Amino acid sequence: MTKHSAFARALRAGAAAVALAVFAAAPAMAQKVVNVWHTEPNPRTKAVIDGIIADFEKENPGVKVVQEALAWGDLDKKMQAALASGAFPEIAHGQAYNERSLSAKGLLRPMNDVIASIGEQDIFPVVRKLNYNEKEKTYYGLAHAVGVDLTIYRKDMMREAGLDPEKAPATWREWIDQLKKLTDKSKGRYGLSLAGPGFFINEDIYMWVGSNGGRLFDEKGRPTFTEKPVIETLEFWKELADCCLAPDWLSRGYLDTFGDVATGKAAMIVGWGRGTDYFEQYAPDAVAKGDIGVFKTKPVGPSAGGKPFLTQFDSEAWMIFKNSKHPEEGAAFLKFFHRADNYLKYIQSVPVHFFPVTQSLRTDPRYLATPAFQKWKFWVDAQHEVIEKYEPKPVMITEWKDLDFPFIAELANSTILVDMVTEVTRGQRTPVEAARRAQQRAEQLITQLGYRKW
Amino acid sequence: MATTNRSSPLGPLDLPRPEPRERRVPEHLWGYVLVAPAVLLVLGLILYPVGYSFWLSLHSKHAYMPIETFIGFENFVWIWEDEDFWRSIRLGMVYAFGSLSLQIVVGVGAALLLNQSFVGRGFVRALALFPYMMPTIVVVILMRWIFNDSYGVAKFLIEGSGLMARAPVFFDPDHVMLTMILASTWTFFPFVVIGVLARLQTIDLELYAAAKVDGAGVLRQFWHVTLPQIRGVLFVIVLLRFMFMFTKFDLIWLFAGAGGLGYFVRTLPIYTFVKSFGELQVGFGAALSVIMFTMLSAFAVVYFRLFRRDEHA
Numbered sequence: 218m219t220k221h222s223a224f225a226r227a228l229r230a231g232a233a234a235v236a237l238a239v240f241a242a243a244p245a246m247a248q249k250v251v252n253v254w255h256t257e258p259n260p261r262t263k264a265v266i267d268g269i270i271a272d273f274e275k276e277n278p279g280v281k282v283v284q285e286a287l288a289w290g291d292l293d294k295k296m297q298a299a300l301a302s303g304a305f306p307e308i309a310h311g312q313a314y315n316e317r318s319l320s321a322k323g324l325l326r327p328m329n330d331v332i333a334s335i336g337e338q339d340i341f342p343v344v345r346k347l348n349y350n351e352k353e354k355t356y357y358g359l360a361h362a363v364g365v366d367l368t369i370y371r372k373d374m375m376r377e378a379g380l381d382p383e384k385a386p387a388t389w390r391e392w393i394d395q396l397k398k399l400t401d402k403s404k405g406r407y408g409l410s411l412a413g414p415g416f417f418i419n420e421d422i423y424m425w426v427g428s429n430g431g432r433l434f435d436e437k438g439r440p441t442f443t444e445k446p447v448i449e450t451l452e453f454w455k456e457l458a459d460c461c462l463a464p465d466w467l468s469r470g471y472l473d474t475f476g477d478v479a480t481g482k483a484a485m486i487v488g489w490g491r492g493t494d495y496f497e498q499y500a501p502d503a504v505a506k507g508d509i510g511v512f513k514t515k516p517v518g519p520s521a522g523g524k525p526f527l528t529q530f531d532s533e534a535w536m537i538f539k540n541s542k543h544p545e546e547g548a549a550f551l552k553f554f555h556r557a558d559n560y561l562k563y564i565q566s567v568p569v570h571f572f573p574v575t576q577s578l579r580t581d582p583r584y585l586a587t588p589a590f591q592k593w594k595f596w597v598d599a600q601h602e603v604i605e606k607y608e609p610k611p612v613m614i615t616e617w618k619d620l621d622f623p624f625i626a627e628l629a630n631s632t633i634l635v636d637m638v639t640e641v642t643r644g645q646r647t648p649v650e651a652a653r654r655a656q657q658r659a660e661q662l663i664t665q666l667g668y669r670k671w
Numbered sequence: 672m673a674t675t676n677r678s679s680p681l682g683p684l685d686l687p688r689p690e691p692r693e694r695r696v697p698e699h700l701w702g703y704v705l706v707a708p709a710v711l712l713v714l715g716l717i718l719y720p721v722g723y724s725f726w727l728s729l730h731s732k733h734a735y736m737p738i739e740t741f742i743g744f745e746n747f748v749w750i751w752e753d754e755d756f757w758r759s760i761r762l763g764m765v766y767a768f769g770s771l772s773l774q775i776v777v778g779v780g781a782a783l784l785l786n787q788s789f790v791g792r793g794f795v796r797a798l799a800l801f802p803y804m805m806p807t808i809v810v811v812i813l814m815r816w817i818f819n820d821s822y823g824v825a826k827f828l829i830e831g832s833g834l835m836a837r838a839p840v841f842f843d844p845d846h847v848m849l850t851m852i853l854a855s856t857w858t859f860f861p862f863v864v865i866g867v868l869a870r871l872q873t874i875d876l877e878l879y880a881a882a883k884v885d886g887a888g889v890l891r892q893f894w895h896v897t898l899p900q901i902r903g904v905l906f907v908i909v910l911l912r913f914m915f916m917f918t919k920f921d922l923i924w925l926f927a928g929a930g931g932l933g934y935f936v937r938t939l940p941i942y943t944f945v946k947s948f949g950e951l952q953v954g955f956g957a958a959l960s961v962i963m964f965t966m967l968s969a970f971a972v973v974y975f976r977l978f979r980r981d982e983h984a
Binding site: 294297298300301322413414415416417418463464465467468476477480482626627628630631632635636639640643654658661662665666667 | 733734735738740749754755820821840842843844847927928929930931933934937945948949950951952955
């Protein structure tokens with residue numbers, strides 16, 4: 218065989234291989250891919266979403282849905298890269314303030330059709346309020362599920378300390394008194410365990426300022442950190458740190474705090490229903506005896522003036538990016554996802570923490586028969602009561618109008634509020650000094666970002 | 672009219688005829704051509720990013736929104752007046768000098784030991800390099816486990832041995848910098864071991880023999896023979912490790928993050944990250960990077976000059 222003929226034969230074989238590859242890839246290339254970025258990496262939830270995707274793809278040939286579960290911090294970074302490069306996913310989770318900010322910049326597809334397909338009036342009023350843009354009469358997002366931050370505690374430790382385990386503290390003063398009785402530093406036992414990373418300090422500061430009748434911003438978006446309710450909150454936090462928190466509380470991760478309650482290192486924490494799994498795994502005795510409890514209400518500060526407490530609404534929204542490749546297919550997927558049967562499966566993948574956004578599902582016998590509710594129904598009921606009566610709000614939002622300020626994400630990701638709390642609790646600055654410094658830093662940040670309106 | 676006549680009255684000049692010239696690229700141009708890829712690589716990979724950082728530092732630029740305004744040196748003015756910037760420099764110095772000093776002491780000590788003859792030396796040498804080969808995330812998880820206040824091995828050993836009634840809380844604000852320095856020392860001392868051990872093995876043994884004849888003990892041998900011999904290596908190690916530690920990001924970030932506990936170890940790289948990707952102010956972050964780059968360059972220049980002057984003295 219000559220060199221020439223060998224070369225020609227190789228060339229023909231190569232061409233045939235390329236043709237085959239192109240032919241084989243053709244159906245895949247014709248598919249419309251819907252990318253879904255979410256923050257539920259729990260294997261059970263991912264498996265349920267996989268099932269929903271498979272059913273959707275059967276009903277919608279030519280559409281392929283790809284889910285990507287990410288940790289919160291990772292999603293933020295991935296989103297930044299996507300926004301900078303213009304490579305948007307079709308669908309992504311986002312905090313409420315991100316939803317407002319992105320819709321104001323014209324990046325989101327309206328979701329009124331998705332809401333209509335679910336039944337607008339079926340959605341809990343507080344969820345509608347959260348996701349509805351009053352000015353534009355448009356929904357730009359919808360919470361995938363909701364949850365409420367509650368005080369979680371050990372009833373047995375309350376009893377040991379001579380406290381009534383069913384009586385929730387009504388004021389900060391009552392709470393401090395309870396926590397002091399629950400603290401025994403010589404035994405390494407503390408009344409309260411708080412998570413120390415910045416995100417969680419942000420969560421606590423806005424809830425407590427709101428529970429003290431306060432706010433973080435005025436009508437024009439100017440920070441109000443030097444107002445009395447904020448100063449009192451800092452004084453309260455300092456007292457808490459001195460009397461009732463572990464000395465290493467700043468290094469405690471969120472899950473560590475659940476470990477503290479499970480092992481009896483702390484009597485109380487603030488947190489979410491996802492922790493039930495943790496208790497079942499690490500404190501099965503306490504669960505079996507019914508010694509894990511949650512309070513339906515939270516205490517208020519001295520300046521509350523009759524206003525109710527503020528607690529956090531875990532309510533990340535689905536958003537559809539207008540400039541993604543297949544936004545309409547994305548909308549179709551969300552409509553399919555929220556069909557009662559599919560949504561029930563999703564909610565049951567994290568049965569206590571995922572509270573449904575639709576009232577019909579809340580009363581659906583299939584939902585009420587969720588096995589986990591035999592142990593944890595009181596927790597779900599407590600969340601329901603807060604959702605119905607107390608208007609929980611998302612992180613950093615003390616008043617609904619705050620959602621429209623375009624700098625909330627930057628402020629939340631800065632260390633300004635976190636440093637304010639840290640400096641006070643460590644005694645490095647008085648509450649007034651720390652608040653002044655935080656005020657000055659926040660005003661500077663908002664000015665530098667070009668969002669100053671006062 | 673004057674005419675030009677190349678012929679001499681004595682007859683035609685017998686000048687050598689020039690050979691026909693070849694059309695060749697001059698040799699020095701070939702040099703430029705051959706060096707060009709390397710120059711382009713350096714320009715693309717080093718000078719362009721540095722230049723772009725400087726350009727960004729003159730702007731108010733959002734991390735992902737198309738907001739970019741030229742503001743001259745305003746970012747640098749903000750930084751000059753920024754209390755947190757100066758604090759981050761101070762914390763960075765404490766961390767860099769603290770961990771560097773311990774790495775040098777432990778690293779040189781370990782290298783001296785590993786330079787001795789003993790059974791299993793090869794295995795121990797390999798083992799000594801182990802911390803340096805571990806991924807940072809593994810080191811952090813390991814350290815967090817060892818130093819945990821509830822179930823940590825360190826707490827168990829300290830309290831169990833009766834050394835202290837209650838072990839210190841390694842991750843509280845009072846101790847977190849020390850914990851970070853200890854963790855960094857453990858992770859990076861093998862770098863010193865590798866460099867110093869390689870040099871120790873090339874020292875002429877006759878120098879030690881001569882020192883012994885002169886009556887020098889172990890310490891004086893170290894001071895007058897070993898130390899001068901490893902000085903050159905130590906010079907490079909100190910320079911590199913200081914720069915590595917001053918710009919260290921991953922270990923501190925994974926240990927403490929930005930807020931809460933991170934407040935107490937928020938060095939300049941962490942602060943720069945928070946400004947760039949937390950507050951989304953890329954221009955401000957770039958200005959911080961430019962300052963960091965300038966500081967380290969200045970440090971390297973001063974360090975080289977001091978060392979050279981010392982060498983010539």
